[in-house]
Each structure stands twice: as C-alpha cells, then as structure tokens.
Amino acid sequence: MxxxxxxxxxxSQKPMPEIKHPEDAIVRVTRSCICGxxxxxxxxxxxxxxVGTTFGHEFIGIVEEIxxxxxxxxxxxxxxxxxxxxxxxxxxxxxxLYGNCHESNxxxxxxxxxxxxxxxxxxxxxxxxEFVRVPYANVGPTVxxxxxDPDDAVLxxxxxxxxxxxxxxxxxxxxxxxxxxxxGPVGIMAARCSWLxxxxxxxxxxxxxxxxxxxxxxxxxxxxxxxxMDDPVVFIKKATDWMGADVVIDAVGAEAAGSPLQTITGRKxxxxxGSATALHWAINSVKKxxxxxxxxxxxxxxxxxxxxxxxxxGLTLRxxxxxxxxxxxxxIEHVQxxxxxxxxxxxxxxxxxxxxxxxxxxxxxLDNCIKPVLIxxxxxx
Amino acid sequence: MENPVKDPxxxxxxxTDLAQKYAHIKGWGIDADPKNDPTYPIKHxxxxxxxxYSWERPTQQPVDTEILRxxxxxxxxxxxxxxxxxxxxxxxxxxxxFKYSESEYGHWLPLILADRVNAVEGIIDDxxxxxxxxxxxxxxxxxxxxxxxxxxxxxVLIGAAAALTVYMLVTRNDNDDxx
Ligand SMILES: NC(=O)c1ccc[n+]([C@@H]2O[C@H](COP(=O)([O-])OP(=O)(O)OC[C@H]3O[C@@H](n4cnc5c(N)ncnc54)[C@H](O)[C@@H]3O)[C@@H](O)[C@H]2O)c1
Ligand SMILES: [Zn+2]
Ligand SMILES: [Zn+2]
Numbered sequence: 001m002x003x004x005x006x007x008x009x010x011x012s013q014k015p016m017p018e019i020k021h022p023e024d025a026i027v028r029v030t031r032s033c034i035c036g037x038x039x040x041x042x043x044x045x046x047x048x049x050x051v052g053t054t055f056g057h058e059f060i061g062i063v064e065e066i067x068x069x070x071x072x073x074x075x076x077x078x079x080x081x082x083x084x085x086x087x088x089x090x091x092x093x094x095x096x097l098y099g100n101c102h103e104s105n106x107x108x109x110x111x112x113x114x115x116x117x118x119x120x121x122x123x124x125x126x127x128x129x130e131f132v133r134v135p136y137a138n139v140g141p142t143v144x145x146x147x148x149d150p151d152d153a154v155l156x157x158x159x160x161x162x163x164x165x166x167x168x169x170x171x172x173x174x175x176x177x178x179x180x181x182x183x184g185p186v187g188i189m190a191a192r193c194s195w196l197x198x199x200x201x202x203x204x205x206x207x208x209x210x211x212x213x214x215x216x217x218x219x220x221x222x223x224x225x226x227x228x229m230d231d232p233v234v235f236i237k238k239a240t241d242w243m244g245a246d247v248v249i250d251a252v253g254a255e256a257a258g259s260p261l262q263t264i265t266g267r268k269x270x271x272x273x274g275s276a277t278a279l280h281w282a283i284n285s286v287k288k289x290x291x292x293x294x295x296x297x298x299x300x301x302x303x304x305x306x307x308x309x310x311x312x313x314g315l316t317l318r319x320x321x322x323x324x325x326x327x328x329x330x331x332i333e334h335v336q337x338x339x340x341x342x343x344x345x346x347x348x349x350x351x352x353x354x355x356x357x358x359x360x361x362x363x364x365x366l367d368n369c370i371k372p373v374l375i376x377x378x379x380x381x
Numbered sequence: 382m383e384n385p386v387k388d389p390x391x392x393x394x395x396x397t398d399l400a401q402k403y404a405h406i407k408g409w410g411i412d413a414d415p416k417n418d419p420t421y422p423i424k425h426x427x428x429x430x431x432x433x434y435s436w437e438r439p440t441q442q443p444v445d446t447e448i449l450r451x452x453x454x455x456x457x458x459x460x461x462x463x464x465x466x467x468x469x470x471x472x473x474x475x476x477x478x479f480k481y482s483e484s485e486y487g488h489w490l491p492l493i494l495a496d497r498v499n500a501v502e503g504i505i506d507d508x509x510x511x512x513x514x515x516x517x518x519x520x521x522x523x524x525x526x527x528x529x530x531x532x533x534x535x536x537v538l539i540g541a542a543a544a545l546t547v548y549m550l551v552t553r554n555d556n557d558d559x560x
Contacts, residue, residue, distance in 0.1 A: 004500065004503050004504075004514065004519055005496075005497075005499070005500025005501075005503060005504075006500065007519075007520050007521075008500070008514075008516060008519040008520055009519060010514070010515075010518065010519045020442050020443070020460075020463065021440065021442040021459075021460050022440055023439065023440070023460075024460075044493075044496060044497070044500075047489045047492035047493050047496065048475065048478075048492045048495070048496065049496055050464070050465035050467075050471075050496070050499055051465065051471075051499045051500055051502065051503035052464070052465040052503070053464045053465050054464065069440070085460070087439045087459060087460070089436050089437060089438070089439055090436050090438075091429070091432075091433075091434070091435075091436055094427055094429070094436070095424045095425050095426070095427055096422075096423075096424060096425045097423075097424055102454075102458065103438065103439055103458045103459040103460065104458050104459075104460055104461070105458055105461065106448050106449075106450045106451065106454070106456075106457040106458045106461045107448075107449055107450070107451055107461075107479075108451050108453075108483055109451050109453040109454050109483060110483055113458070113460070113461070113462070119449070119462070119464075119465075120492075122458075122461055122462045123448075123461060123462030123463065123464050123465070124461075124462030124464065125462065125464040135442075135460040136439070136460065165423070168422070168423070169423060171419075270493060299489075300483060300489055301486065301489050316419060318419075318423065320423060323423070356518055356519050356520065356521040356524075357521045357523055357524035358521075358524070359521055360520065360521025360522070360524040360525050361521070361524045361528065363521075364525065364528075364529060364532065366524065366525070366528035366529050367527075367528045
C-alpha cells in the first residue's frame with residue numbers, strides 16, 4: 001500500500017524491508033486492518049504524512065528473518081504485533097507506558113513510534129503490505145497462542161486493547177453510567193469492556209443505524225442516533241436523571257461529525273487539529289466530578305473544546321494511545337475464555353491489492369462496514 | 382516494567398534524603414500519599430520517577446538516511462523509520478519546519494503545506510516515470526460506484542460545478558482585461 005496524497009492510495013511494489021537494527025525482525029503479514037486512525041492519515045490530516053509511505057499499524061504475521069539480538073522470537077513464529085513500537089528500556093516503557101516510548105520516534109516527543117503512521121509517529125512503513133520491518137522484536141511481538149483465530153489475533157494489535165483501555169481509564173465504579181461516543185470498532189469494544197469493569201448502564205451514541213444496531217446486540221447496551229436528537233448533551237442529561245454520566249468515553253476523534261463549525265474548522269480547513277465535536281459533547285455531558293476518557297485521536301496542534309467547563313465541573317481527563325503490550329496477556333485470556341469475541345466486528349475481508357476500495361468503503365461507511373481486514377496474496381493460499 | 386528499586390531500604394533512604402533536602406520548607410511532604418495516584422494502573426510508579434534521562438539506551442540504529450529530529454529531544458531515538466526521506470521542495474519545507482518545536486505553529490503548518498506539495502511532487506514523479514496515476518482507482522471510486530452511486534454522482538457534479546465556476550471567473554476576468 002502506497003500513500004499518494006489525500007484520499008489517494010494504491011498498491012505497488014516496494015523494496016523488501018531490511019534489518020536495520022540488531023533487535024529488528026522482518027515479518028510476513030498474514031492479516032492487516034484499516035483503522036479509524038488510518039482515516040486521519042488518508043484524509044491528509046496528520047502533518048508530515050509523506051507520499052510513498054505505507055500505512056498499517058494493525059497486523060499479524062510470520063517471522064521471516066531476525067536480527068542478531070532477537071532472542072524471544074524465532075523464524076516461523078506467527079505473531080501479534082502491537083501497534084506501538086516500544087523499546088522496553090526507557091523511563092516510559094518501564095512505567096508500562098508502552099504507547100509513549102522515548103526511543104522509537106526522533107521526529108516528535110509527544111508521540112511514540114507507531115507502525116505506518118506518518119513521520120510524526122516515527123516514519124515507519126506499516127503492515128498494509130506483504131512484509132514489514134518490526135523494531136524491538138524482543139519487546140512487542142507476542143506469539144499467537146495455539147488455537148486462536150487469526151481474525152481475533154489481528155484485533156488484539158489495537159482495537160481490543162484500545163477499547164479496553166478506554167474503559168479502564170474511565171475509572172468505572174460498580175454501577176456507573178458510561179456513555180461512549182462512537183460506534184466504530186473502538187467504541188464498540190469500549191462499550192463491551194465497560195461491563196467488565198462493573199458499569200451499571202452503558203449508552204452508545206453514533207450516527208449510523210447499522211452500527212448502533214450492532215453494538216446494541218454486541219455489548220449489549222443502549223444505543224442512540226445523534227442525528228435524531230436536537231442536542232445530544234441535553235439528551236444524555238435527560239437520560240441520566242439530569243445529572244450527566246459518571247464516565248464518558250470519546251471513541252470518535254478527529255473525523256467527528258455533528259457540528260458544522262467543528263467540521264469546517266477541523267476537517268475541511270485544518271484550522272484546528274481535527275473536529276472535536278465528540279470531545280466537546282463528552283465534556284458537557286459528563287457529571288460534575290466525573291471522568292472523561294479520550295482514545296479518539298486528534299492532531300498535534302490545537303482543538304476547540306470547552307476547557308472552562310472542565311475546570312468548573314471538576315473533571316478528570318484521562319487519555320492515551322493504548323498500551324498494547326501491557327494489556328495483551330489479560331486480553332488474550334479474555335479472548336481464549338470467550339469473554340471477548342473481537343472477530344465478530346470484521347465485516348469485510350479484502351485482498352490487499354484492493355486497498356484503495358477498502359479505504360473508500362471504510363471511510364464512507366459503505367456496505368454496512370464495521371471493520372475491514374486486508375489479506376495479502378501469500379496469506380490467501 | 383518491574384520496579385527498578387528492589388531494595389526497600391534504599392527506597393526509604395531516598396525518601397529520608399528528600400526530607401532532609403527540603404527540611405527548610407515548613408510542612409514539606411507531611412500529607413504526601415503516594416497511593417493517591419490517579420495515573421494507576423495506566424502508569425505504574427517505579428520510584429524512579431525523578432531519575433531523568435538515565436536509562437541504559439538500546440543500541441543506536443545507524444543513521445544512514447536523513448532524519449529530521451524534534452528539537453525537543455537531544456538525540457535521535459535508538460530506532461526510527463526510514464520510509465520516504467525528505468526530498469525536493471516538500472523536503473526543504475519540512476527541514477524548515479523542524480527548526481521549530483512541537484509547540485509551535487511554525488512547525489506543524491509548514492508540515493501540512495509540505496504534505497500538499499509532496500502530493501503534487503508525487504504526481505510529477507509518476508509522470509516522469511511514464512506512469513499516469515489512475516486517480517479514480519486510487520480514490521476507490523469503483524467501490525463507491527458499487528455501494529454509493531448517488532454519492533459519487535454528487536461528488537462528480539460538485540466537482541464539475543466548481544470547475545465550471547472557476548472557468549467562468551477566469552474567462553470573465555480575461556474579458557475585463559480586454560476592456
Ligand atoms: N488511542 C488509541 O490507542 C487509539 C487506537 C485506535 C483507534 N483510535 C481512535 O479511535 C477513534 C475511533 O476509531 P474507529 O476505528 O472506531 O473509527 P471509525 O471511523 O470506524 O468510527 C468512528 C465512529 O464515530 C462516529 N461519530 C462521528 N462523529 C460522532 C459524534 N460527534 N458523536 C458520536 N459518534 C460520532 C462515526 O459515525 C463512526 O461510526 C479514531 O479517532 C481512532 O483514531 C485510538
Ligand atoms: Zn488502529
Ligand atoms: Zn521505550
């Protein structure tokens with residue numbers, strides 16, 4: 001997959017990736033996904049997204065070659081590769097902040113290295129390809145447990161940990177009312193995982209009926225369409241006895257719809273770093289003293305959010321890129337025990353060669369798409 | 382992620398040291414409650430929080446391509462991606478952007494500009510290599526035609542209307558000039 005400019009991608013031959021560091025591995029991809037985060041790149045909203053780079057931070061694959069210092073993996077292992085690139089040694093990795101590594105991205109200090117996520121996230125080519133260079137192969141990659149479906153495994157690279165961490169950061173107390181903005185894969189998983197932390201009520205807000213219908217059954221939870229509301233904040237106030245929700249999760253990020261002002265300034269003209277509609281609603285619909293958990297991704301400049309209300313309401317904001325490695329052991333257990341069933345979210349299996357069409361389908365939410373998976377030719381036989 | 386301070390007495394000694402260091406500040410630390418940490422379990426305290434940039438760094442990946450480094454860090458991270466090094470006009474704009482910190486518009490706005498210039502450079506490169514990019518295919522119009530023909534038609538119409546407007550404005554100006 002080869003990025004050519006806003007909303008233009010194609011598949012073309014690129015040189016085989018090489019070992020550049022003693023802890024590198026080369027992985028032959030067996031599955032890769034397109035993520036809501038890729039849409040920020042696809043739409044040209046992430047600064048320093050260079051033409052010719054390959055996207056893809058959600059992939060699994062077979063170890064093809066290892067560098068001299070790789071001892072935790074061997075050639076032939078089928079591995080889950082967390083989307084964050086983490087060294088395991090720096091101050092942040094040692095605190096479990098594997099999504100905030102300080103040794104994987106020279107171009108920016110605010111974000112750790114991420115596969116296929118622009119030069120602002122390290123300039124690494126990603127996994128929407130046949131082969132990928134995987135740095136720090138002793139740290140992130142985890143062998144897929146025997147018997148696990150590759151479609152479940154590929155969702156453990158990002159969607160499952162991100163949804164889980166969204167709920168975890170919500171600090172949910174037993175019985176809490178949790179509102180999730182966004183019924184994409186991340187929001188769906190956040191709603192599902194909110195129950196694991198003891199939520200008493202889970203409400204999801206989106207604009208697509210088919211996604212609301214899915215999450216209603218899958219989480220299971222209440223789900224409402226903001227296109228049918230005069231004002232989503234008032235709707236949530238009413239639904240929570242005029243108090244606001246205990247915890248609100250932003251699982252939308254920079255492509256948010258629902259406010260023309262935010263859309264024009266955040267998505268069309270890039271005056272702000274993405275449209276902050278969902279975050280705005282989150283801050284205004286949470287209870288005083290409540291917690292807003294943000295996993296929706298925004299750009300690095302500024303966004304229009306009612307920060308004054310954060311102060312006046314005494315809110316706690318918690319946010320991060322998911323720390324995939326920290327959460328993997330627990331989440332693998334959940335999948336193995338049937339607590340979580342990630343692959344049910346996969347609606348489209350597309351040959352890698354048709355990446356441009358898959359991007360269009362996922363970006364425009366065509367054909368009731370929830371999660372598309374790209375399958376390279378070598379994994380189809 | 383294991384706690385690097387393994388010896389609890391060392392931990393205690395460190396705290397006593399601190400208490401002595403701040404002894405001149407009345408009330409220093411009297412209500413400290415390390416358990417009150419809203420960052421847990423997102424972030425584990427390691428009791429090494431104040432040790433700074435002191436970890437044993439991983440082996441440095443050889444820097445054999447041009448890497449633009451954030452001025453908010455002293456070095457190039459131990460590993461980095463080598464995809465698409467800066468080149469051409471967009472590369473020059475990117476180099477300029479990296480004179481500014483991540484806190485400056487002077488950093489991000491030129492980078493967005495460079496991205497747009499880069500897309501044009503990409504088309505020129507394609508043509509130079511004798512490849513006319515199939516922009517329709519790249520934009521996934523086949524999928525759109527299949528699943529949302531109305532949306533595609535609207536896009537085409539809006540595009541055509543915009544092109545027509547521009548054309549009319551340009552030709553009208555031409556007439557004005559003639560007058
Ligand atoms: N923090 C992390 O580690 C991490 C990891 C993965 C994804 N993400 C981010 O999570 C977000 C969601 O990802 P996804 O893959 O589910 O994307 P997606 O595009 O499939 O889903 C986003 C959903 O939000 C809905 N939406 C738009 N505006 C809304 C609004 N104002 N209120 C409520 N819903 C609204 C859309 O209709 C869509 O269904 C993205 O911003 C992505 O970048 C973060
Ligand atoms: Zn993702
Ligand atoms: Zn690290």
